[in-house]
Amino acid sequence: MQRSVFLSLAFWKHLSAIETGLQKRISKTVDHSRTIMWERLVIAALLVFAVFKVTLITYRRRKYPEPHEDWSTINLDDVHFPEGFHWGTATAAHQVEGNLLNNWTVHETARGLEASGAACDHWNRWKDDFQLLTDLGVTSYRFSIEWSRLEPTEGTWNEAALSVYSDMVDDLLKRNIRPVVTLHHFSHPDWWETKGGFADRSNIPAFVRYCERVIGALAGRVTTWVTVNEPTVFSTMGYTLGMFPPGRRSLRTTLRVMRNLLFAHGAVYKALKPKHPELQFGVAKNVTLFDPKNRWSPLDWPLARLLEWFWNGAWRNGIQNGRMFFKDVSEAKGTLDFVGLNYYTHVLVGPASVSLLKMKFPKRQQEVTTEFGYPMYAEGLARAIDFLAPLGVPIEITENGVADANDTLRTEHLKRHLWVLSQAIQDGHDVRSYHHWSLMDNFEWAEGYSMRFGLHHVDFETQERTLRTSGEVYRSIVEKH
Numbered sequence: 001m002q003r004s005v006f007l008s009l010a011f012w013k014h015l016s017a018i019e020t021g022l023q024k025r026i027s028k029t030v031d032h033s034r035t036i037m038w039e040r041l042v043i044a045a046l047l048v049f050a051v052f053k054v055t056l057i058t059y060r061r062r063k064y065p066e067p068h069e070d071w072s073t074i075n076l077d078d079v080h081f082p083e084g085f086h087w088g089t090a091t092a093a094h095q096v097e098g099n100l101l102n103n104w105t106v107h108e109t110a111r112g113l114e115a116s117g118a119a120c121d122h123w124n125r126w127k128d129d130f131q132l133l134t135d136l137g138v139t140s141y142r143f144s145i146e147w148s149r150l151e152p153t154e155g156t157w158n159e160a161a162l163s164v165y166s167d168m169v170d171d172l173l174k175r176n177i178r179p180v181v182t183l184h185h186f187s188h189p190d191w192w193e194t195k196g197g198f199a200d201r202s203n204i205p206a207f208v209r210y211c212e213r214v215i216g217a218l219a220g221r222v223t224t225w226v227t228v229n230e231p232t233v234f235s236t237m238g239y240t241l242g243m244f245p246p247g248r249r250s251l252r253t254t255l256r257v258m259r260n261l262l263f264a265h266g267a268v269y270k271a272l273k274p275k276h277p278e279l280q281f282g283v284a285k286n287v288t289l290f291d292p293k294n295r296w297s298p299l300d301w302p303l304a305r306l307l308e309w310f311w312n313g314a315w316r317n318g319i320q321n322g323r324m325f326f327k328d329v330s331e332a333k334g335t336l337d338f339v340g341l342n343y344y345t346h347v348l349v350g351p352a353s354v355s356l357l358k359m360k361f362p363k364r365q366q367e368v369t370t371e372f373g374y375p376m377y378a379e380g381l382a383r384a385i386d387f388l389a390p391l392g393v394p395i396e397i398t399e400n401g402v403a404d405a406n407d408t409l410r411t412e413h414l415k416r417h418l419w420v421l422s423q424a425i426q427d428g429h430d431v432r433s434y435h436h437w438s439l440m441d442n443f444e445w446a447e448g449y450s451m452r453f454g455l456h457h458v459d460f461e462t463q464e465r466t467l468r469t470s471g472e473v474y475r476s477i478v479e480k481h
């Protein structure tokens with residue numbers, strides 16, 4: 001009996017051992033097939049993601065092409081411009097006039113930057129400089145008014161300075177040169193800066209008052225007005241990168257300044273257009289293009305699109321649809337009679353583009369790096385024009401040029417850009433003018449006098465101006481067309 005109990009117990013034990021073993025094996029198999037299922041799912045998800053990415057990148061590559069011409073096969077002299085097309089050059093007050101006291105001179109001293117000082121002494125030599133325009137044969141000249149001269153302290157107006165600007169306009173008209181006047185080209189009185197400048201919306205009425213005064217004095221003789229120069233450059237350089245006054249680094253303030261610049265433009269337009277319907281108001285928009293450094297990189301594309309939207313798209317959306325950075329800017333909506341285009345380059349971006357902060361720019365193999373550090377990419381001018389075209393107003397090229405002290409690149413740079421421009425006009429774009437930056441070497445903001453953009457070389461010791469070879473080329477192009 002004892003033995004049979006023992007045997008049956010042993011049998012049970014054996015049976016349950018078999019059962020547990022079996023169970024273990026079964027659950028092992030289940031675990032295994034679960035793992036396989038997960039692995040398959042992950043692989044499938046990765047595949048779907050990869051296909052999605054490749055499709056997205058392919059779509060982007062098609063939607064945002066980056067054309068490059070084979071320049072060796074192109075006849076750069078084969079250009080055509082319409083009757084009445086304006087040929088011009090451009091300057092800005094702080095860069096040429098000399099001996100100012102404004103937000104910039106304060107910044108130069110505070111940051112230990114090269115001082116603008118006497119600049120081109122243009123305030124005393126403007127008549128001679130206008131003769132240079134006549135000699136070039138241009139029919140348009142873009143220059144800016146220095147607010148700090150006109151209103152050196154808040155509410156005190158320097159009528160003598162205003163009458164100098166008035167004389168300049170008369171002199172240009174006598175020479176059959178159309179004056180294109182910029183009201184704000186990066187510089188303003190320091191007292192206004194101290195109050196917060198464009199970072200504070202409540203400062204805009206003071207800016208409008210200044211514009212009313214200038215326009216009141218010059219309307220009737222000046223028809224084409226640029227309210228603000230390069231809003232994105234002004235706000236980013238001054239409030240994100242800290243290289244322009246007031247030298248701050250705050251993205252929030254940058255966005256606010258960008259919106260306030262739109263409000264300021266809109267406010268000037270609304271204050272003055274009803275009184276002077278014949279006047280044409282525009283903004284000079286710097287359209288820098290952002291391209292992915294690696295056109296197959298899933299990281300470079302979103303970065304490039306983001307920067308493109310921040311730099312260009314947000315502004316266009318603001319003026320076109322009244323929304324900027326998710327906020328209402330409808331006061332500026334539809335307040336453009338023309339748009340100014342300042343075109344210089346495209347920027348290649350990728351996650352390693354931190355070097356951009358040091359203003360070091362990568363380039364494509366076939367591109368040449370200009371002295372400023374960015375590549376020459378004339379093809380981009382057509383893309384910049386395409387970008388502004390949906391605004392539905394005429395385009396004026398308010399700036400285009402290159403820093404080139406030895407004048408080895410400027411002629412090629414000029415001819416390529418004019419060829420691209422001529423093509424764009426033949427494609428039906430309404431572009432009315434081309435202003436070369438610049439008439440002469442001048443004070444190049446944070447870079448001081450190291451960057452020479454002039455069709456004329458300037459000896460800053462003697463203030464002697466000498467036409468460069470590229471200047472002669474420009475003169476003959478102007479003469480021919």
Ligand code: FCB
Nearest residue numbers: 092229230233437444453
């Ligand atoms: C533009 C500025 C202009 C000049 C050129 C080189 O961004 O508007 O004043 O400095 O660059």
